[in-house]
Amino acid sequence: MIEGFNMPFLLEFGLINITLFLAGYLGKVLRLPSVIFYILIGLFLGKVVHEDETIERFSELGIVLLFFYLGLEFNIARATSTARRIWVVGLLDVFFNFFLILLALKIIGFSWLISLLGGAVAYASSSAITTKAIADNRRIANPETEMILGLMVFEDIVAPLLLAVLAGVMAGGELTPTLFGIIALKVIAVFSFVYLIIMIFRERLSNFIDKFINEDLFILFAFGGLIVFAGLTQFIGLSEAIGAFLMGMIISETGKSHEVEKSMFSIKELAVAIFFFLFGANIVIDRSMLEFKFLLTLFIIVVLSILGKFLTGYFGGLYYGLSKRTSITAGFSIINRGEFSIVISKISPTNFLPLFGSYILIMSIVGILFAQYAPKLSKFIIKPQKAPNLD
Numbered sequence: 001m002i003e004g005f006n007m008p009f010l011l012e013f014g015l016i017n018i019t020l021f022l023a024g025y026l027g028k029v030l031r032l033p034s035v036i037f038y039i040l041i042g043l044f045l046g047k048v049v050h051e052d053e054t055i056e057r058f059s060e061l062g063i064v065l066l067f068f069y070l071g072l073e074f075n076i077a078r079a080t081s082t083a084r085r086i087w088v089v090g091l092l093d094v095f096f097n098f099f100l101i102l103l104a105l106k107i108i109g110f111s112w113l114i115s116l117l118g119g120a121v122a123y124a125s126s127s128a129i130t131t132k133a134i135a136d137n138r139r140i141a142n143p144e145t146e147m148i149l150g151l152m153v154f155e156d157i158v159a160p161l162l163l164a165v166l167a168g169v170m171a172g173g174e175l176t177p178t179l180f181g182i183i184a185l186k187v188i189a190v191f192s193f194v195y196l197i198i199m200i201f202r203e204r205l206s207n208f209i210d211k212f213i214n215e216d217l218f219i220l221f222a223f224g225g226l227i228v229f230a231g232l233t234q235f236i237g238l239s240e241a242i243g244a245f246l247m248g249m250i251i252s253e254t255g256k257s258h259e260v261e262k263s264m265f266s267i268k269e270l271a272v273a274i275f276f277f278l279f280g281a282n283i284v285i286d287r288s289m290l291e292f293k294f295l296l297t298l299f300i301i302v303v304l305s306i307l308g309k310f311l312t313g314y315f316g317g318l319y320y321g322l323s324k325r326t327s328i329t330a331g332f333s334i335i336n337r338g339e340f341s342i343v344i345s346k347i348s349p350t351n352f353l354p355l356f357g358s359y360i361l362i363m364s365i366v367g368i369l370f371a372q373y374a375p376k377l378s379k380f381i382i383k384p385q386k387a388p389n390l391d
Helices: 009-030 034-045 053-072 076-108 112-123 127-136 145-172 177-212 218-235 240-253 257-263 265-282 292-320 324-333 339-345 350-372 374-381
Strands: none
Touching: 009 034, 009 265, 034 265, 034 350, 053 145, 053 218, 053 240, 053 257, 053 265, 053 339, 076 112, 076 145, 076 240, 076 292, 112 145, 112 292, 112 339, 112 350, 127 145, 127 324, 127 350, 145 177, 145 240, 145 292, 145 324, 145 339, 177 218, 177 240, 218 240, 218 257, 240 257, 257 265, 265 339, 265 350, 292 324, 292 350, 324 350, 324 374, 339 350, 350 374
């Protein structure tokens, strides 16, 4: 509610949604991802809008639905085939954008836990921003696009696993080999459980969806099942996001992803918008952001993150068989950070939210600009060869 004024929840929630509509429309007009404007609105309204508990619950639903929709894009066969084709590029990505950031934060003086969190926040590009930039600039048929989309799939597989481990570490406290072992066992158990569900119930679930998909009541089953599964993984000390992602994979295995996605689309859009809005509201601007260590750390991880993604795209592209200029285009196209970084930052200690929040905001905006002008930048760096004069 507004400070000093007892605004009813319904009025507050309605005004927030109208504001988010205007922000989303502005993004559409400017041909930029709406999530950037949702975050900025949250940032500007963060001082006057207190987080209502009910609104915060919508934020949790946003995480769950976001990862559920990511899971719908995968089945076991696709995940396996993509990993085989892109694993070298994927390992380059992990090295440049996770381990190097982790090492840099440790050298600066942060604990292993915070360094691990920082590396995880910096790891994955935003699939939403990257694919939108490719589509808006009509680059679907470009030679680098296949590698970029393959890398996004690889990250979409690795990042939920990373999130599951980190959520377990944050819940368990001190970072020890025993704790890592317990978390690994939990992750293996959850994935094994999902695999058994797919093997035993795939056909039955597919028939059930066919039977009820056109019924008004189906949304209650789909939404309820998703929340229960996400809640179960949260209950055992893993992230709710990993449960949502795996539930999406289960539906994907039935071959009914498109139908289920359509039935839950409106709920997803609302919850995700609130999620990004509240993330922006959580970025508290205070004096600590003007301290030398804060600014130095932010500068270092931003520079390393830009270089890391560029080198991933460049060397990965050369390995993939792309030309130097096309590899440069790929490198500039994947610099952005977004949804995964936000979800991982939300499990960090509150005193580190300003650092990680500022980083994500900078990287999302800078990344959009690089992606927008990637082909022009690559042509500027390596001039196209002129055709020989045959006269």
